[in-house]
Structure formats: C-alpha cells, structure tokens
Amino acid sequence: MEPEVGAGPVTEGGSPAVEGGRPPVEEGDPPAATEDRQTTRRSFLRWLGGLTIVTTAAMVLTPVVGFLIPSKNGASAGGGKVLVGTTADIPAGSGKVVAMGSKPAIVVNTEQGVKAFSAICTHLGCVVAFNDMVGAIQCPCHDGRFNPATGVVVSGPPPAPLPPITVSVEGDQIYLTEA
Amino acid sequence: MAATPGAPTGGKATGWLDQRTRIGPLLAASLHVRIPMSAKTYYFGGIALFLFGIQAATGTLLALYYKPTPEAAYESVQFITSDVSFGWLIRSVHHWAANLMILFVILHLVRVFMQAAYKYPRELTWVFGSLLLMLTLAFGFTGYLLPWDQLAYWATVVGTEIAGSVPIIGESLLLLLRGGTDVTGDTMTRFFGIHVLVLPIATAGLLVVHLVLVHQLGLANPKRPEPRVTTPEIEKEPQRPFFPHYIIDELMAWYVLLAILVVLASVFPAGLEEQANPLQTPAHTKPEWYYLGVYQLLKVIPWKVIGIMVPIVGVALLVVWPFLDRNPEVVMRRRKIAVGGATVVIVGLIAFTIWGYVS
Numbered sequence: 001m002e003p004e005v006g007a008g009p010v011t012e013g014g015s016p017a018v019e020g021g022r023p024p025v026e027e028g029d030p031p032a033a034t035e036d037r038q039t040t041r042r043s044f045l046r047w048l049g050g051l052t053i054v055t056t057a058a059m060v061l062t063p064v065v066g067f068l069i070p071s072k073n074g075a076s077a078g079g080g081k082v083l084v085g086t087t088a089d090i091p092a093g094s095g096k097v098v099a100m101g102s103k104p105a106i107v108v109n110t111e112q113g114v115k116a117f118s119a120i121c122t123h124l125g126c127v128v129a130f131n132d133m134v135g136a137i138q139c140p141c142h143d144g145r146f147n148p149a150t151g152v153v154v155s156g157p158p159p160a161p162l163p164p165i166t167v168s169v170e171g172d173q174i175y176l177t178e179a
Numbered sequence: 180m181a182a183t184p185g186a187p188t189g190g191k192a193t194g195w196l197d198q199r200t201r202i203g204p205l206l207a208a209s210l211h212v213r214i215p216m217s218a219k220t221y222y223f224g225g226i227a228l229f230l231f232g233i234q235a236a237t238g239t240l241l242a243l244y245y246k247p248t249p250e251a252a253y254e255s256v257q258f259i260t261s262d263v264s265f266g267w268l269i270r271s272v273h274h275w276a277a278n279l280m281i282l283f284v285i286l287h288l289v290r291v292f293m294q295a296a297y298k299y300p301r302e303l304t305w306v307f308g309s310l311l312l313m314l315t316l317a318f319g320f321t322g323y324l325l326p327w328d329q330l331a332y333w334a335t336v337v338g339t340e341i342a343g344s345v346p347i348i349g350e351s352l353l354l355l356l357r358g359g360t361d362v363t364g365d366t367m368t369r370f371f372g373i374h375v376l377v378l379p380i381a382t383a384g385l386l387v388v389h390l391v392l393v394h395q396l397g398l399a400n401p402k403r404p405e406p407r408v409t410t411p412e413i414e415k416e417p418q419r420p421f422f423p424h425y426i427i428d429e430l431m432a433w434y435v436l437l438a439i440l441v442v443l444a445s446v447f448p449a450g451l452e453e454q455a456n457p458l459q460t461p462a463h464t465k466p467e468w469y470y471l472g473v474y475q476l477l478k479v480i481p482w483k484v485i486g487i488m489v490p491i492v493g494v495a496l497l498v499v500w501p502f503l504d505r506n507p508e509v510v511m512r513r514r515k516i517a518v519g520g521a522t523v524v525i526v527g528l529i530a531f532t533i534w535g536y537v538s
Contacts, residue, residue, distance in 0.1 A: 056434075063265035067240050071262045 086172045090114070095130025095137065095148060100176055105165055106130060106137060107174060108148040114169055116176050117151045117162035128162070137162065209394065210422035217417075218398040219294070222432040223287035227315075228386070229433045230280035233440070234318070235379065237273040245325065247371035249364040252327035253454045260451065271444035277319055279440070281469050284315050292500075292521055295509035296399035299407075302501035304392040307385050309498045314382045319467060321374040324367060332455035333464040335370075336362050341477065344487050362457070404507050465535065472528045475535030493524070 084098040084107055095108035097119050104119035104127050117137070119127050126141035136154055137146040144156030151162035166177040197203045244263055246255040259266040288308065291297055297305035324335040339362065343353030358365035399405065406413055419425070452461070466474050473490050480486035496503070504517055511518050 063268050064236075064240065066264035067266060067269050068243070069264060071258075071264070 081168075081175050081177050084116075084174050084176050087114070087169065087174065088172060090174070093135075094132055097127060097129060098176075100165070100178065105176055106162075107167065107176070108137065110149045112149045114167050114174060115149055115151075116165040116167040117146070118165060119162075121158055122153075122160040122162065123156070123158040210426075212394070212397065212421045213418040214398045214421050214425060215400045215416060216419055217400055217402050219401060220398065221286075221290055222429055223283050223290055224393075225429045226432055226436055227280055227283040227287055228390075229436065230276045230283060231382065231386070233276040233437075234273065234280060237269050237276065238375065238379075240269050241273060242375055247325070247368055249327055249367055249455070252325065252367065253451075256326045256328075256451060260449075267448055268441075268444055271448040272440055274449035275440055275443045275447075277322060278468070279436070281315055281319060284312050285469075288312060289521075289525065293511060293518065294399060294401040295404075295514060295517075296401070297501040298399075298504070298507070298509060299405055301392070301396050301399060301405075304389060304396065305501050306498055307389040307392065309494075311382065311385050311389060313494065314378055314385065316469065318374065318378050318382075319469060321370040321378065323467060324362075324370045325374065326451055327367065327455045328452035329455055329459075329461045330452045330464070332362060332457065333460055334466050335366065337464060338466065338470070339366075341473075341487060344483055345491070346484055346488070399509070401509060404509050468532060468536070471535035472531040475531045475538065478535070478538070 082100050084100070084105070085096065087109070090096050090107055090109045092109045092111075095106055097104050097106050099105075105116055106119040106128060107114060107116045108130055119129075121128050121139040121141065121144055123139060123142055123144050126139050128137050128139045128144075128146065130136075130148065131138040134145070135148070137148050137151070138144070139156070139158065142157050144158035145154040146152065146158070146162050147154050151164055153159075153161055168175045168177065241259065244255060244259045244266070246252055256270070259270055261267075291305065291308070320335075320338060324331045339353055339356045342356055343349045345352055354360065356366070356369075357363070358369040400416070465471065476489060477483065477486040480489075506514055506517065508514055
C-alpha cells in the first residue's frame with residue numbers, strides 16, 4: 001500500500017517523523033486537544049487544496065467560456081440607412097425581399113404607400129415573400145399570411161405581426177432605416 | 180490498490196464508477212509503479228505533454244472562429260484578437276505554448292540523450308520520441324501560415340521552396356506541400372487540414388505508444404546501464420512511488436508553466452503583420468527561431484543541396500541513433516564520443532540560430 005497524500009512525513013525507516021520540529025506529545029497532554037490540533041491542520045490543508053483547484057478551474061474556465069460566447073459585433077446587421085432599390089424595382093401591388101445587413105426585409109408597394117417589414121416569419125423563422133395572387137405576405141413553410149400594409153397576421157399559425165421597418169422614398173430611391 | 184469487483188475502494192463516487200467500469204485495476208497498474216530515486220527527468224517530457232494538451236484546447240477554441248480561406252483568414256484572426264472576449268489571450272497562449280512545446284521537446288530529447296536513456300531496452304521509446312519531435316516541428320510549420328499575414332506567407336514560400344530543393348523528390352514534395360506550384364488558398368486549406376486533423380491524430384497515436392513504452396519499461400537509471408538479468412543488489416536500489424510523489428512534483432511544474440504562459444501571453448501577445456501580399460516580399464523575411472539554424476546554414480553554405488541534406492541526414496541519424504551507439508555505458512564521462520559529438524552539434528545549432536537571428 002502506498003502512503004496517502006497528507007498522511008504526514010515518513011522517515012526512510014518507515015517510522016513517523018516529528019512534524020515541523022514539534023515536540024512529542026507529553027503524557028499529561030489531553031489526547032482530545034492533540035487530535036483536534038491535527039485535524040485542524042489537515043482540514044486546513046484540504047481546504048487550501050480545494051480552494052486551489054476551484055480558483056484554478058475558475059481562472060481557466062473564465063476565458064474559455066468568455067471566448068465561446070459569440071460577439072454581438074459578429075452578428076450585427078450594420079445599422080443605419082440602407083438603399084434597397086428604386087420604385088421601378090417594386091411597382092405598385094408587388095413586393096420584394098431585400099438584404100438589410102445580414103437580415104432579410106420585405107418591401108411592399110401597397111395602396112397606402114411603400115411599407116417594409118422584417119421578412120422573418122414570427123412563427124418559426126422562415127423567410128416570407130409577397131404573393132401577388134392572394135395579395136398578402138405569405139410564409140412558404142406553414143402558410144402564415146400577413147397584411148402587406150400593416151404586417152398583422154391575417155391567417156395561419158404566426159403568433160405575432162411582422163416587425164415594421166422605417167422606410168423612406170427619396171426621389172425614386174427606397175431606403176430602409178434600421179431601428 | 181487494485182479494486183476487486185464488488186469490493187470497490189475509495190469514496191462513494193469512486194466506488195460507483197469502479198463498479199460500472201472496472202477501471203480500478205487498470206488505474207492501479209498505471210499509477211502504482213516505482214521509479215529509481217536517482218532518475219532525474221526535470222519534468223521536461225511531462226511539460227511537453229501538458230503543452231500539447233494546452234495546444235489541443237486552445238487550438239479547438241480558435242478553430243471555432245478561424246476561417247481557412249485567403250479572403251477571410253486574416254480578418255478572422257483580427258476578429259479573434261480584437262472582438263472575441265479573451266480572444267487575444269487564447270491566441271497568444273496558443274502562440275507561446277507552441278514555442279514552449281518545441282523548446283521542451285528539445286530539452287527532453289537532450290536530457291534523454293545525455294543520460295543515455297535511449298539505450299537497451301528503450302530504443303523504440305527514443306524512436307517514437309524523435310518522431311514526436313518532428314511532428315511538433317510540423318505543427319509549427321503548418322500553423323505558421325494560418326494567420327495569412329506577410330510573415331506567414333513568405334515564411335511558407337521560403338520553407339516549401341527549401342523542401343522543393345531536396346534532391347530527386349523535391350519537385351513532387353513542393354507540389355504536395357503547396358497543393359500546386361504556388362502558395363495559394365489551396366496551400367492554406369491543405370495546411371489547415373494537416374494542422375488540425377492529421378498532425379493531432381498522428382501525435383496522439385504516437386504519444387500513446389511513447390507513454391505506454393515509458394510505463395512498461397520504467398524510468399532509466401542514469402547511474403548504471405539497464406541490467407539484462409535482475410540481481411538482488413539491483414532490487415535493493417532506493418526507489419520512490421510514481422504516484423503520488425512524482426505526479427505531485429509534475430503537477431507543480433505544470434502549474435508554474437501555466438503561470439509563465441499567461442504572463443508571456445499578456446506581456447508579449449501574438450502579433451499580426453500586414454495581410455499577405457503575394458506580389459511584395461517584405462524585407463528581412465526570417466523563419467521562427469527553431470528553423471533559424473537551418474536557415475542560416477542554407478545562407479552560408481554555397482552548395483544548396485549540401486545545406487539541405489545536412490539537416491535531413493542529421494534528423495535520420497537522430498532517429499536511428501540508439502541502434503548506432505554500441506557503447507553500453509550510460510555515465511557521461513564514459514561516453515566521450517557521443518557526448519562530445521552531441522555537445523558540438525548543440526553548440527553549433529545554438530550558434531547558427533543566434534547568427535541567423537542577428538544577421
């Protein structure tokens with residue numbers, strides 16, 4: 001059997017050594033006090049060992065976990081005002097999906113003017129398109145339909161309307177502004 | 180010691196695990212061995228192993244953000260360094276651990292050579308160890324290109340050009356390394372694949388063999404040759420337990436090294452030159468320090484073929500050295516030729532490295 005860690009120093013002959021020059025226990029000493037002192041020392045060392053392991057783990061895991069959390073900059077759409085086309089590209093009664101940074105947006109030329117919404121369906125994240133046959137924005141995945149002028153749900157499973165995007169027409173050019 | 184089925188030792192968790200894996204006897208056989216008191220490893224091999232672990236961990240993390248194409252690689256390294264939380268730290272630790280790993284593998288090799296630990300019965304341990312040194316150098320070479328900056332690009336151009344000058348197989352070797360006639364995106368994907376797949380798998384495999392051999396044969400005694408027949412006197416030689424005594428010393432060495440790594444990474448973070456430009460070679464293109472000796476040799480030897488063949492022959496000699504050295508002695512003063520020759524080679528390499536650095 002190998003000696004255990006923390007079992008105390010052992011001399012080459014195998015007999016226990018006097019720890020740190022501490023005198024041997026006198027006959028008159030109360031045995032309980034000696035045991036307490038030894039237990040305290042060992043438990044302190046154990047506590048110190050445990051603390052070392054925990055702090056080392058924290059020291060190593062902090063940068064690793066921090067590294068794994070994606071940076072918001074990486075997924076950024078860019079922001080600002082984005083030119084998405086001209087009114088000639090989207091005639092009245094039609095719509096078009098355009099890229100706004102890294103995210104899709106849908107621009108629809110309705111009777112109430114040019115409107116724009118996020119093109120991500122609020123149901124399960126598919127990209128919607130304008131269906132001129134039914135006159136609505138339609139999701140190809142589960143046939144969710146949205147009003148092209150307001151973005152509200154007309155039929156199907158989507159739980160919420162499409163988020164609107166600020167649109168401005170300058171001359172014949174259509175700009176979207178990210179909130 | 181070894182736990183028998185149904186009667187596990189240790190705490191509740193250990194017992195639970197042992198009942199379901201029967202791993203107790205295997206662990207006991209691995210850990211409860213004794214090593215000669217006179218064995219002095221200086222923990223170099225263990226530290227190299229620790230650094231390989233650091234490289235595997237930080238390399239895996241870097242691969243989550245790195246994009247191995249010429250168009251995106253440079254920006255992805257910039258992104259890791261500037262935008263990802265602790266990205267600079269992970270990248271710099273990877274950079275420094277690579278350098279330190281090469282240093283400690285070389286120190287380990289020198290220690291084993293000087294103590295003649297490659298002699299009977301450890302010849303194969305040496306062979307696998309020297310192959311591991313080559314894989315470590317290959318890690319450095321393939322990883323160097325990945326940031327796709329000017330230094331990386333031109334060091335790879337020169338390095339592969341040197342490989343292309345090897346007699347007979349040079350041209351094929353150049354095409355094989357570059358994935359074409361020039362260093363391009365094909366070279367990058369090739370180096371990336373080798374760096375993150377081929378080399379780690381090969382290194383892990385060789386490491387397992389190397390460590391199993393070390394375990395089976397034990398540590399060499401630097402004071403006397405390994406006996407072919409054990410005698411009672413030899414059995415009485417003072418020994419100490421590998422576990423926990425040696426392991427605790429080794430863990431302390433790892434802990435100190437981890438601190439050194441973090442300090443180096445913080446004070447001297449990994450740099451990034453300008454993006455690679457295949458139309459403009461920067462002034463003073465030099466390889467990393469571990470290739471500087473060979474680089475300088477090629478500069479000063481007028482015959483290119485000889486300059487290339489010297490390191491190749493040197494490496495081949497290194498691998499088969501245990502089978503060439505027939506002297507049974509292990510003490511240095513009784514191995515004057517081997518130790519003297521090795522000293523000349525080491526001093527020469529250091530001198531050429533310094534010369535290459537300052538020239």
